[in-house]
Amino acid sequence: MTSPLLEIDGVTKTFGGVVAVSECSMSIREGTVVGLIGPNGAGKSSVIDLVSGFEQPDQGNIRFADAEIVGKRPDQISRMGLIRTFQSPREWRDLSVIDNVRVGRRDLDRDSLWRSIFAPRRLRRLEEQESGELSDLLVHYRLDAVRNQRAVGLSGGQKRLLEFARIAAAKPRLTILDEPMGGVNPVLGERIGEAIRELKRNGSTVVVVEHNLPFIERTCDEVVVMDLGTVIAQGPFAELRDNKRVVDAYLGNDDE
């Protein structure tokens, strides 16, 4: 068996005495769509922050694509192919829609000055190819009509789709979505489910944090359940119902 794409091993994180994540371990296999669920305050968002480098764990290891990533900065981790979103979309407000998608690309030509002098024709060809790909993405996510507008003026739904266009442009190995269904109407919800399946078809592994469990059931291959900062179950959604720890986590335990 190949090693998992993401492996979290015994990770603990405290914030001023509050234990947000406690000896948490989980592994995500490449090519799967995994729902990360659990009651409020279970530590889901903290785990995402740790994995994406926005916070550093007090203890434990995190391996992504066979490399230890504890200690790395968010930009280093994203360049390795791990992309995350936030609960509310974060776009470059003053950039146009197409430029927002363009900066999503990982392989921005950092040596373009050199190229423009010594290989101008090759550069032009690359640019044309890139702009064709970007146009296709904008059409695909129905952002073509607003491609030159500033992102700040988009509707909430368009901002969500812009997020998926940026992810698609970046071609990440692992995409972590933090509540993609927040404030989303049912029609757009269907589109987001489809966008997640497309990410999977295009080879990305996807982790979805979401409270909307019907959506998780429809969209994910398996689920990881967290409570009190640690993983209490991992497996198919259908098995949750018979797991006492999961039921107790969701309904509360009144025995203490």
Place this chain on the structure above:
Amino acid sequence: MTETVETPVVLRVDKVTAGYGGSPIIEDVSIKVYPGKITAIVGPNGAGKSTLLKAICGVIKTTSGHVFVLDKECTNFAPEKMVRHRLAYVPQVANTFPDLTVKENLEMGGYTRKSGVAERIDELCELFPDIRQALRRKAGALSGGQRSMLAMARGLMLDPSVMLLDEPSAGLSPLLQSALWEQIEKVAATGVGVCVVEQNTRRSLRHAHWGYVLVLGKNRLDGPASELLHDEEVIDLYVGRMS
């Protein structure tokens, strides 16, 4: 629930839809709260429980539906007007003035009272023994449990008919949660209709008289709390097969 003419309702929420601008968070939600009883609103994360309370008390606007307090329509009244219609709302956070003393907090709670502020504080000290000894302390210096009690007492300063509590036990230890629930029961026993939103479903159903289960912004189930507590369907609604 079969409604009889003799059973007065202090709060009736009828098919309320509300949200924060985008797509609605709660849709066509209906609940009733009875005097002297605890009504629990439960449901998984994102069910819209807190949003429902905010829509009732006027912190956010409803886009359709009706809210009646003591049979008087109060739909989309501003929060300060709801207070005058004898509805108290205790939010989950920022529910006390940390720089004021406990006594000053209670006085602020009684701001719209024409008279009897001192007497009411005295009555509430009887109801909340913890508060009397802390009257001169700054609210910001109270423990989490004491602060929750103060927030409730502050809401009671105006003699409300109905009190909405948004996660009063959030962040409290199990022991303090028990104490808080005892206190909520004491408040209800004075005749106030209490409507509580809580994360801990089982604990709130154990103390409530009636429960409503909301899932993803909609009424899914309601009934006597003691029955819901053992109802397998409730578990299905949280983590069962969805489709």
